[in-house]
Amino acid sequence: MVKEIDNNNTRLFLCEICKLGYDDVKFAQMCEHHCNASNSCSLEITKHAVLK
Template identity: 50%
Template sequence: MVSKKIIDKKPVFLCDICGIGYADKKTAQECEDYCQAHPGSCNPEISKKGVYFPGDFIPLKQK
């Protein structure tokens, strides 16, 4: 489930699996769907749209 959080006075939608935040709920949901289907990896096409990255985020896999 995507969760909403206010960061820097802006609403950010967080993927509950990887914790990356997005400016819109749709993208966060896409990320979460991807994370669910591919545990331990993130889709760089989606995560590059992220506006918030948690401090303990595992670095994206480089291709």
């Protein structure tokens, strides 16, 4: 389940598996799904991360 956090007054969505943060919930959900399915990160998804 994607976690919503406040980072310097900016709402971010965190992948609970790899802990990457996104400003769009869609990318956080895609990241978490990919992490669960393949036990690895996708470069196509993680390039959208704003918090590492």
